Amino acid sequence: MLNNIDYFIVIAYLIGLLFLGLYFRKFVHSSTDFFLGGRMLPFWAIGMSIVVSDIGALDFVGVAGQAYRHGIAVGNFDWIGSVPAMLLAAFVFVPCFWKSKLYTIPEYLGRRYNESVRMIASLTWIIFFAFNLGVIFWSSAVLLEELMGWNEWVSIIATAIVVGLYTFCGGLTAVVMTDVVQMIIMFVGGGAVVCLGFYKVGGWSGLVEKVSAMGSSYENHFNLILPVDTQTPFPWTGILFGLTCVMSMAYMIGNQAIVQRCFSAKNEWHAKASMIFGAFLKMMIPVLVLFPGLIAIVIHPQLEDGDDALPTLIRTLLPPGLRGLLFAAFLAGLMSSIDSVLNSTATLWTKDIYEKFIRKGAPDEHYLIVGRVATVAILVLGVITSPVSDLFPGIYVAIQTFLSIFQGPIFSVLLLGIFWKGTTQWGGLAGLVGGMVSSGLMYLFKGSLFTIEDPFLYVSWWSFVTGFIIAVVVSLFTQSHPVSRLYGLVYKLNQPQTEGIV
Amino acid sequence: MKTILNFDWLRWLSIDAAKNVFLVLFIVIGILVWLLPKDYIYEGLENPRWWHNLKLWATGVLAMIFITYVLF
Numbered sequence: 001m002l003n004n005i006d007y008f009i010v011i012a013y014l015i016g017l018l019f020l021g022l023y024f025r026k027f028v029h030s031s032t033d034f035f036l037g038g039r040m041l042p043f044w045a046i047g048m049s050i051v052v053s054d055i056g057a058l059d060f061v062g063v064a065g066q067a068y069r070h071g072i073a074v075g076n077f078d079w080i081g082s083v084p085a086m087l088l089a090a091f092v093f094v095p096c097f098w099k100s101k102l103y104t105i106p107e108y109l110g111r112r113y114n115e116s117v118r119m120i121a122s123l124t125w126i127i128f129f130a131f132n133l134g135v136i137f138w139s140s141a142v143l144l145e146e147l148m149g150w151n152e153w154v155s156i157i158a159t160a161i162v163v164g165l166y167t168f169c170g171g172l173t174a175v176v177m178t179d180v181v182q183m184i185i186m187f188v189g190g191g192a193v194v195c196l197g198f199y200k201v202g203g204w205s206g207l208v209e210k211v212s213a214m215g216s217s218y219e220n221h222f223n224l225i226l227p228v229d230t231q232t233p234f235p236w237t238g239i240l241f242g243l244t245c246v247m248s249m250a251y252m253i254g255n256q257a258i259v260q261r262c263f264s265a266k267n268e269w270h271a272k273a274s275m276i277f278g279a280f281l282k283m284m285i286p287v288l289v290l291f292p293g294l295i296a297i298v299i300h301p302q303l304e305d306g307d308d309a310l311p312t313l314i315r316t317l318l319p320p321g322l323r324g325l326l327f328a329a330f331l332a333g334l335m336s337s338i339d340s341v342l343n344s345t346a347t348l349w350t351k352d353i354y355e356k357f358i359r360k361g362a363p364d365e366h367y368l369i370v371g372r373v374a375t376v377a378i379l380v381l382g383v384i385t386s387p388v389s390d391l392f393p394g395i396y397v398a399i400q401t402f403l404s405i406f407q408g409p410i411f412s413v414l415l416l417g418i419f420w421k422g423t424t425q426w427g428g429l430a431g432l433v434g435g436m437v438s439s440g441l442m443y444l445f446k447g448s449l450f451t452i453e454d455p456f457l458y459v460s461w462w463s464f465v466t467g468f469i470i471a472v473v474v475s476l477f478t479q480s481h482p483v484s485r486l487y488g489l490v491y492k493l494n495q496p497q498t499e500g501i502v
Numbered sequence: 503m504k505t506i507l508n509f510d511w512l513r514w515l516s517i518d519a520a521k522n523v524f525l526v527l528f529i530v531i532g533i534l535v536w537l538l539p540k541d542y543i544y545e546g547l548e549n550p551r552w553w554h555n556l557k558l559w560a561t562g563v564l565a566m567i568f569i570t571y572v573l574f
Binding site: 072079080083084087090091095222223224225226227228229235236237238240241244267268269270271272273276277279280283449450451452455458462 | 512
């Protein structure tokens with residue numbers, strides 16, 4: 001499918017990215033440089049990195065497929081499923097975290113509650129990231145093989161070498177700065193498909209007119225708000241309660257891979273601005289990943305599987321050169337996801353587990369080496385375990401379910417921890433564990449509890465509510481930390497002599 | 503139990519009313535952003551300029567999402 005010019009673009013892109021990433025190794029002299037970019041990064045780079053880390057190669061195909069089947073309602077995940085959460089993060093959580101000079105979100109939970117909460121949160125993220133890495137590798141490689149004809153192992157090894165080298169050498173600075181380039185490539189590659197697609201279908205008005213004329217099954221394809229009894233996984237109640245109030249909040253505020261970038265900002269203003277700039281960029285993402293699915297409805301209305309929408313569009317729409325650019329955009333999505341997972345998992349392991357429980361008080365150079373070794377170990381584990389996804393097709397769903405079990409409860413204790421100084425360490429622990437157990441039970445009995453087939457939005461909401469109630473009730477009956485220990489960890493609770501809101 | 507978990511108790515709300523719930527949410531967030539103290543917005547900057555005002559940035563993003571949900 002690719003010709004010489006496409007190969008040239010892809011190879012030049014990989015080599016250029018490798019050299020760019022390696023350039024940043026000269027800025028890494030300490031563990032803070034490696035894990036947090038020396039706390040010197042500007043808002044625009046962090047904002048771009050947050051957005052691009054959130055979009056994998058699979059999202060291009062998956063979201064276009066969902067749009068082909070269900071219409072623009074899937075855009076809720078990038079619009080209302082990001083913007084309110086990113087604004088709350090920008091103005092409340094991120095400034096508090098940044099001032100506390102944190103490395104990890106579990107570290108905040110450890111300071112606010114106790115070490116058990118920190119340990120549970122950290123291990124859960126490490127397990128999720130470690131298993132997810134192999135799945136990202138394999139599923140993306142299979143996709144690239146289908147789209148471009150590259151052997152799976154060529155994609156995996158090439159990506160692992162490039163990403164591994166620059167993440168190992170340059171740490172978070174290399175990750176963030178290469179993400180900036182990855183985002184530009186994704187916007188250019190994805191934008192090319194959308195522009196050519198719109199040209200083909202007669203612009204936006206032509207698209208709406210043609211899709212609307214295709215019958216009653218397409219009548220909701222341009223509606224963001226779908227009724228409670230919709231057959232799609234996106235009823236408005238699930239979008240409002242599960243996605244907006246819980247899942248997006250937990251993702252933008254409690255996900256180490258996202259928030260760690262904000263810790264690296266050069267000052268508090270840059271930390272806040274990075275999230276708001278990221279929210280602005282997020283508003284554009286559905287244009288790139290969702291609109292190709294709608295365009296494919298007009299150009300290829302007879303597809304049996306919606307996930308074929310984008311690959312078919314690429315084959316029929318893109319000329320040589322642009323295919324290479326789009327392939328580079330897919331690789332950008334893959335690499336930006338992998339470098340985030342590598343750096344965040346290495347940070348969680350080194351700061352929350354190794355430094356806390358295995359070797360305390362070692363010189364800073366030691367933790368820098370541990371971080372680098374962890375980066376390599378996680379990468380090798382990801383590559384080796386990637387074919388497991390092929391042996392167990394359900395593993396992708398299982399890993400995403402594992403994350404959604406955790407999302408609601410972790411957000412409930414984060415929210416209470418930052419807004420209510422009366423939340424006790426035992427309230428936090430009970431809320432986290434109780435919420436996780438409740439979501440596990442809801443998944444176990446989902447057939448008898450829920451009417452829609454995939455109720456992950458509802459499970460997130462109800463497990464959040466359960467964790468929240470348990471944490472409040474237990475806190476009312478247990479002793480809280482002295483106020484002096486909570487300075488800087490609770491919103492508007494400052495040391496008496498300091499000024500500012502947090 | 504099933505009625506509560508599946509939000510069947512909100513079935514009576516029309517789609518237009520549901521859309522208004524989303525729009526009101528954006529307006530409330532905008533109001534909360536504008537209620538933040540001015541000093542807090544500029545914290546970390548030595549020489550703040552008008553374009554450093556993050557309330558304006560947030561309002562711009564909220565305007566974009568508000569229009570998107572009005573249109574669709």
